[in-house]
Every structure is written in C-alpha cells, then in structure tokens.
Amino acid sequence: MGSPKKQTPGAAPPAVSMADLARELGVSMTTISRALSDHHSIGAATKQRVLKLAKKLNYQPNHLAAALRKGQSRLLGVVVPYIEGKFFPSVIQGIEQAASKAGFSVIVCQSHEDVQLERRNVETLLNAQVAGVLVSLARNTQDYHHFDKVRSRGVPLVFFDRIPAGEQVNSVVLNDREGAFQSTRHLLEQGCRRIAHLAGPAHLNIYQHRRQGYLDALATYSIAPDESLIIRSDMSLEEGAQAMRQLLALANPIDAVFAAGDSAILGALQVLKAQGIRVPQDIALAGFSNEFFTAITEPQLTSVDQRCEEMGQAAVRLFLELAATPDAPFVQRQVVLQPELFVRESSRQGEGVGLG
Amino acid sequence: MGSPKKQTPGAAPPAVSMADLARELGVSMTTISRALSDHHSIGAATKQRVLKLAKKLNYQPNHLAAALRKGQSRLLGVVVPYIEGKFFPSVIQGIEQAASKAGFSVIVCQSHEDVQLERRNVETLLNAQVAGVLVSLARNTQDYHHFDKVRSRGVPLVFFDRIPAGEQVNSVVLNDREGAFQSTRHLLEQGCRRIAHLAGPAHLNIYQHRRQGYLDALATYSIAPDESLIIRSDMSLEEGAQAMRQLLALANPIDAVFAAGDSAILGALQVLKAQGIRVPQDIALAGFSNEFFTAITEPQLTSVDQRCEEMGQAAVRLFLELAATPDAPFVQRQVVLQPELFVRESSRQGEGVGLG
DNA sequence: AGGATATACACAAACGTTTGTGCAGAGACA
DNA sequence: TGTCTCTGCACAAACGTTTGTGTATATCCT
Numbered sequence: 149m150g151s152p153k154k155q156t157p158g159a160a161p162p163a164v165s166m167a168d169l170a171r172e173l174g175v176s177m178t179t180i181s182r183a184l185s186d187h188h189s190i191g192a193a194t195k196q197r198v199l200k201l202a203k204k205l206n207y208q209p210n211h212l213a214a215a216l217r218k219g220q221s222r223l224l225g226v227v228v229p230y231i232e233g234k235f236f237p238s239v240i241q242g243i244e245q246a247a248s249k250a251g252f253s254v255i256v257c258q259s260h261e262d263v264q265l266e267r268r269n270v271e272t273l274l275n276a277q278v279a280g281v282l283v284s285l286a287r288n289t290q291d292y293h294h295f296d297k298v299r300s301r302g303v304p305l306v307f308f309d310r311i312p313a314g315e316q317v318n319s320v321v322l323n324d325r326e327g328a329f330q331s332t333r334h335l336l337e338q339g340c341r342r343i344a345h346l347a348g349p350a351h352l353n354i355y356q357h358r359r360q361g362y363l364d365a366l367a368t369y370s371i372a373p374d375e376s377l378i379i380r381s382d383m384s385l386e387e388g389a390q391a392m393r394q395l396l397a398l399a400n401p402i403d404a405v406f407a408a409g410d411s412a413i414l415g416a417l418q419v420l421k422a423q424g425i426r427v428p429q430d431i432a433l434a435g436f437s438n439e440f441f442t443a444i445t446e447p448q449l450t451s452v453d454q455r456c457e458e459m460g461q462a463a464v465r466l467f468l469e470l471a472a473t474p475d476a477p478f479v480q481r482q483v484v485l486q487p488e489l490f491v492r493e494s495s496r497q498g499e500g501v502g503l504g
Numbered sequence: 505m506g507s508p509k510k511q512t513p514g515a516a517p518p519a520v521s522m523a524d525l526a527r528e529l530g531v532s533m534t535t536i537s538r539a540l541s542d543h544h545s546i547g548a549a550t551k552q553r554v555l556k557l558a559k560k561l562n563y564q565p566n567h568l569a570a571a572l573r574k575g576q577s578r579l580l581g582v583v584v585p586y587i588e589g590k591f592f593p594s595v596i597q598g599i600e601q602a603a604s605k606a607g608f609s610v611i612v613c614q615s616h617e618d619v620q621l622e623r624r625n626v627e628t629l630l631n632a633q634v635a636g637v638l639v640s641l642a643r644n645t646q647d648y649h650h651f652d653k654v655r656s657r658g659v660p661l662v663f664f665d666r667i668p669a670g671e672q673v674n675s676v677v678l679n680d681r682e683g684a685f686q687s688t689r690h691l692l693e694q695g696c697r698r699i700a701h702l703a704g705p706a707h708l709n710i711y712q713h714r715r716q717g718y719l720d721a722l723a724t725y726s727i728a729p730d731e732s733l734i735i736r737s738d739m740s741l742e743e744g745a746q747a748m749r750q751l752l753a754l755a756n757p758i759d760a761v762f763a764a765g766d767s768a769i770l771g772a773l774q775v776l777k778a779q780g781i782r783v784p785q786d787i788a789l790a791g792f793s794n795e796f797f798t799a800i801t802e803p804q805l806t807s808v809d810q811r812c813e814e815m816g817q818a819a820v821r822l823f824l825e826l827a828a829t830p831d832a833p834f835v836q837r838q839v840v841l842q843p844e845l846f847v848r849e850s851s852r853q854g855e856g857v858g859l860g
Numbered sequence: 861a862g863g864a865t866a867t868a869c870a871c872a873a874a875c876g877t878t879t880g881t882g883c884a885g886a887g888a889c890a
Numbered sequence: 891t892g893t894c895t896c897t898g899c900a901c902a903a904a905c906g907t908t909t910g911t912g913t914a915t916a917t918c919c920t
Contacts, residue, residue: 177906177908179868179869181909210633210907255612256612275564444800445800532900574905575905
C-alpha cells in the first residue's frame with residue numbers, strides 16, 4: 149500500500165549536468181568544464197565534440213554551482229531609493245542593458261529612502277553573493293558603515309547619482325553644478341534678474357551642486373545671492389507649491405524660479421496658474437530631471453536632462469573594470485556625465501503660452 | 505623573489521561558515537544547520553548556544569550553497585516588457601515588497617516587447633535557478649513554448665496583466681472588462697452617445713477585454729456598436745493623435761472617446777486642443793491606467809486605475825502558494841483584481857475647464 | 861640524442877550547505 | 891524486563907561546478 153503521492157507529478161526532470169556529458173563522451177568532467185569555458189589546454193576537436201553534445205542534450209550550466217565554487221555569482225545588486233518617476237527606472241534600464249551584455253543579471257532593491265532598509269538590502273545582496281553592488285543612497289543616509297562589509301568582502305562597489313559625502317568611493321555622477329549653471333544662465337539670458345531657487349536636502353551631493361551651479365551663474369552676472377530667494381524643501385510637488393506661495397509673498401517680486409527637481413517646479417507652476425500669474429511672461433520657470441511630464445504641462449517646462457541611461461551604463465562599466473582587477477589597490481574613480489538643458493516654453497521670454 | 509602581488513590586498517577575509525560554528529561549539533555541522541533552521545530535533549538549549557555564537561561571530565549564511573543543495577534559490581525572476589511609465593514600476597514595487605517580506609529577492613528583466621529577448625530572459629532566470637518566474641508578456645509573444653521549460657523544471661510560473669491566450673496558466677489580472685465598462689458607462693451617464701474607442705493590439709487579452717467592456721456598456725444603453733468608431737493602434741501618443749484626427753474627419757461627429765491607454769488619450773487631447781475643440785464640452789475623454797500625467801493635464805484626464813501594487817503582491821502570493829505545494833497536480837488559478845475609475849475634468853459635463 | 865616546452869587530458873579536492881540514516885539514552889507502557 | 895516512542899545529536903553523502911596538480915604523448919631546439 150505505497151502512497152501514490154510518491155509519484156511527484158510535477159517533479160523536475162533530472163537536468164543534464166557536466167557529469168552526463170562526460171559520461172556520454174567518455175572523458176572527464178575537467179575536460180567538459182574546460183572545453184565549455186574555452187580553456188587553452190583542450191584540443192579544438194574535443195571542444196567541438198563537447199559543444200555539439202551540449203547543444204544536443206540541451207545542457208544548461210548551473211550558475212549556482214559555479215558561483216559557489218568561484219565564490220561569486222553573475223548577479224549584480226542594485227540599491228535605489230525608489231523606482232517611480234523617470235530617473236531611476238531609466239538608470240536601471242541602462243544598468244540592465246549593459247549588465248546583460250556582459251552576462252550579468254540584475255537584482256534591484258529599493259531602500260524607500262530609509263537607511264535601515266538600505267542596510268538590509270545590502271546584507272541581502274551580499275548573502276546572494278552578488279558580484280558587485282551599485283548604490284544610490286537613501287535621502288537620510290549619513291552613516292556609511294554598512295558598506296564596509298561590501299568592500300571587506302572584496303565585492304566591487306559603485307555609487308551613482310547620490311553618493312557618500314567626503315568618502316573615498318567609486319562613483320558616477322551627473323555634473324549637477326553644470327546643469328544648474330546652464331539652466332540659471334539661460335534664465336539670466338532671458339532677462340530674468342531676481343531668480344529664486346528651490347533647493348533640495350542640503351546633505352545630498354546632488355542638491356549641493358545644483359545650488360552651487362545656481363550661485364555660480366548668478367555670479368557671472370555679478371548678482372549677489374539673496375538667501376531669502378533660496379528655499380529648501382524635499383522637492384515634492386506639495387513643498388514646491390508651498391515654496392512658491394512663500395516666494396509670492398515677498399515684497400520685492402521675483403521674475404524666475406530654478407528648482408532642483410521637476411516635481412517642485414510643477415507644484416510652483418500650479419500655484420502660479422491658480423493665481424493667474426503668467427508663465428513665463430511674469431515668472432519664468434526651470435526644473436531639473438527632464439521628467440516625462442515636463443513636455444505635457446502648459447506651458448511645457450524647461451528642464452535639465454540627467455542622462456539616466458548613460459549613468460546606468462557607466463556604473464556597470466566601472467563595476468566591470470573593478471571586477472577585472474580584483475586585487476588591485478583601491479584608487480578612487482569618478483565618472484562625470486554632462487547634462488543637457490532642454491529649453492521649453494516655461495522659460496522662453498518673448499513667446500506666448502504657445503499652444504501646440 | 506616571490507612576487508609581492510601574492511599579498512592580494514583587497515582579498516576577501518575568510519567568511520565564517522557553519523563549519524566554524526560547529527568547531528567552536530564542539531558539535532556537528534548538522535546540529536548547526538538544524539539549529540539555525542529551527543529543526544525540531546535540536547534541543548532548545550543547543551539552539552540558543554548556536555544562535556548566540558552565530559550572532560557573535562556575525563555568521564552570514566551562504567544562500568548560494570543552500571540553493572545548490574536544495575536545487576532552488578531564494579530568487580524570484582520577473583520578466584516585464586519595460587519599466588517606464590507608471591504601471592510596471594508600480595507592479596514591481598508590489599512584487600518587491602511582498603517578495604522581500606517572504607524572504608525572496610527579485611531579479612527584474614525587460615523583454616523590450618521582443619519575444620526573442622523574452623525567451624533569453626527566461627533562460628537566464630532558469631540558469632540563475634530562480635525559485636519562481638513572474639511574467640507579463642511582450643506585445644508580440646504569440647508562441648509560448650519557451651515557458652514549457654519553466655514548468656518542466658517544476659518552477660512555479662505566474663503570469664500577470666498580459667497573459668497567454670487560451671492556455672492553462674496561473675495568472676493575476678485586472679478586470680479590464682469591468683474597468684472599461686465603468687468608464688464607458690460613466691461617459692454615457694454624462695450624456696455622450698457617439699463614443700469612439702481607441703483599441704490596442706487585438707491579440708493581447710487586456711485590450712480584448714477593454715474593448716468588450718466598451719461594447720457591453722454601449723449595449724446597456726441599447727447603442728449598436730459602430731465599427732468606424734473603433735480604431736486600433738499601439739496605444740502610443742502618436743497613434744492616439746493620429747486616431748483622433750481620423751475620428752474628427754468623420755461626417756457624423758463623435759462626442760466622446762474612451763481609449764484603452766492613457767498615452768493614446770493624451771495624444772487625442774493634444775490634437776483636440778490644437779484644433780480648439782473643447783474638452784469635455786465638445787468631446788469628453790477617458791483613458792486607462794491612471795498614469796501620473798492624467799492628474800496634471802488640462803483638463804485632467806479621467807482614467808481607470810489598475811491596482812498596480814496589488815497586482816504585484818497578488819502575483820507573489822500566488823507564487824508562494826505554488827511553491828508551498830511543489831508536487832500538487834496543476835490546477836489553473838486566476839486572481840482578478842477590481843479596477844477603480846477616477847473621474848476627472850476631461851469627462852465631467854456641466855463643468856468648465858475648471859482651473860484648479 | 862637529450863632536455864625543454866607545449867599539448868591534451870584525468871584525478872580529486874574543494875565551495876558551504878542540507879538531509880537521510882543511524883545511534884544512543886530517556887521515559888512510557890504493558 | 892522488554893518493547894516502543896521520543897529526544898538530541900553525529901556521519902557522510904549529496905548538489906554541480908572549478909581548478910591545482912599530475913602524467914602521458916608530441917614537438918622543438920641545439
């Protein structure tokens with residue numbers, strides 16, 4: 149009366165392994181392994197035979213076993229704050245593309261802007277024995293000790309966009325200062341002179357640099373920065389709107405706003421339209437990120453493109469370089485991408501609301 | 505004269521393994537393994553000692569080894585057409601959340617709407633020994649043989665949103681018919697009677713159902729479907745605009761458009777505004793997906809929310825059920841989520857352009 | 861011809877887990 | 891007292907690769 153359940157209906161069929169190939173061909177597993185990895189000590193004829201049989205039996209290498217033996221997998225870990233909006237999906241897109249070209253798969257984790265989760269994500273990735281870790285920091289990450297483990301395990305570590313402040317790390321970033329500089333200079337060229345700035349969290353490198361670019365551009369026109377025109381926020385739509393209301397309450401009116409993010413400038417735009425203030429005639433606007441919606445608002449919003457996909461690709465390239473020389477002493481590397489300013493209706497003086 | 509390079513400066517320190525714990529405690533590795541996995545045959549006292557030492561030595565389990573031994577990893581493979589816009593990122597968000605709660609990591613692959621790539625992605629995931637595969641089909645996938653391997657390996661397979669036609673599969677979908685029905689009924693309730701439909705690729709289940717929902721709603725008002733009012737497209741902004749132009753050329757004018765996607769309805773909106781046709785007074789509009797931009801166009805666009813995150817979570821739950829009973833005979837399961845209609849300015853009769 | 865070099869392959873030990881089986885002692889029951 | 895069931899643990903064989911070392915022929919140089 150044996151249990152009929154023993155039949156295991158959906159059980160996996162015995163996957164063909166190197167041992168099977170070896171038995172079939174009457175050679176050792178060594179030969180199979182080396183033939184498949186194109187090792188020099190295997191004859192061309194043997195390689196052919198192995199490859200042919202492998203194809204015939206539909207041999208699929210078990211990456212897990214290889215990873216275990218070699219101590220690292222073909223997996224690339226990515227930690228980002230979130231995957232909504234345009235930026236991070238696009239960067240991931242670039243990462244995925246470059247990684248798969250190099251034979252790596254990508255694991256994506258979200259920190260949800262939380263250091264705790266970021267820490268756990270890093271642990272998870274290390275436990276999965278990833279070959280490398282690509283990180284864009286959570287907003288409130290100020291302590292970087294959870295990345296020590298990555299390094300000490302000899303796993304290549306690359307930061308992108310949001311990088312640790314004052315640390316020796318490998319990174320790829322946008323030239324945020326330059327982007328902000330171009331954007332602000334453009335506003336100046338349109339004749340604007342009292343330009344406000346919606347700044348982001350002060351400890352994040354990207355917002356520091358955007359602020360600096362804004363200040364530098366003002367300086368080229370010999371305009372002294374006015375602290376009352378610089379408003380910090382979390383770059384959300386709501387706080388952008390709030391900041392705009394605050395700016396409108398100033399005695400000495402402004403004629404332009406440069407925001408370090410598109411959501412904030414959108415919030416500002418909505419406030420202006422609600423109050424019947426014309427954009428760009430009364431107040432010109434410029435944002436940052438070239439979000440999808442910048443092309444469909446009315447007026448369309450001027451913004452700075454962050455080269456998202458290039459950033460992802462560059463991060464992978466950097467990782468590959470590091471992985472290629474595992475024992476090399478650490479030298480800090482940084483890739484800096486050049487932004488591109490997209491001028492749209494919200495900042496072009498001498499144009500009407502320009503309907504389509 | 506030994507090479508000084510032998511020092512391997514960045515080499516990984518010997519990670520602490522179960523063998524180390526066993527040696528330290530003077531017990532066998534079996535005991536360690538079972539204590540850590542809370543096996544019943546290990547005494548409470550021993551478990552405590554093991555757990556304590558593990559914490560002290562900062563023991564990190566090697567998932568790779570476990571996966572190799574058990575024949576499956578704690579990785580969940582996901583294949584989606586792309587990760588731009590709102591839908592897929594949000595679904596992935598839901599997947600990630602539910603998966604990490606269950607102790608799984610997620611590998612995301614994009615098929616870029618290409619069957620070839622989709623096939624390769626599936627191979628890649630299987631090679632990575634994923635514990636399960638979650639798929640939303642590429643647009644041109646009509647042959648489903650590349651998923652046979654997944655099943656035959658006993659790996660749980662769940663489709664979401666875009667699922668194979670006429671196949672016995674596990675899936676989680678939105679009630680697209682209901683969403684389209686509600687949306688169209690809403691337009692009818694607003695007084696619209698000649699309602700056009702921008703339909704998507706005919707072979708995708710989602711577009712079939714949205715079309716059907718549209719037809720069903722018309723039927724409740726005893727309106728005979730007019731084929732000249734149904735225009736197929738790829739749901740892009742451009743083709744949406746093109747379709748709108750085509751509709752405007754009709755002798756018998758229409759008074760509303762229900763599109764199976766938000767990009768298409770946005771294209772339509774842009775055409776209407778360019779031609780000075782009032783929305784919703786002259787022509788009312790409704791879309792599908794509840795994309796971010798529906799809330800910022802002017803007028804704001806009525807749309808159907810797809811419960812993206814719920815969909816991701818449901819897919820993971822389904823996977824977990826399947827994984828829990830690996831030897832159970834196949835029974836088709838389908839989770840159907842209820843959509844939610846978001847009524848906005850583009851379809852509300854009796855309202856002006858309603859500037860926020 | 862003698863020694864070095866290159867070629868072509870096999871042996872077997874890892875990598876770090878999990879798990880079926882075996883074995884001892886303890887308590888329960890007849 | 892003998893049998894039975896638990897409890898608590900150890901042995902050792904897997905899982906499918908990679909790779910250092912060994913060994914036999916063939917080739918080359920002088």
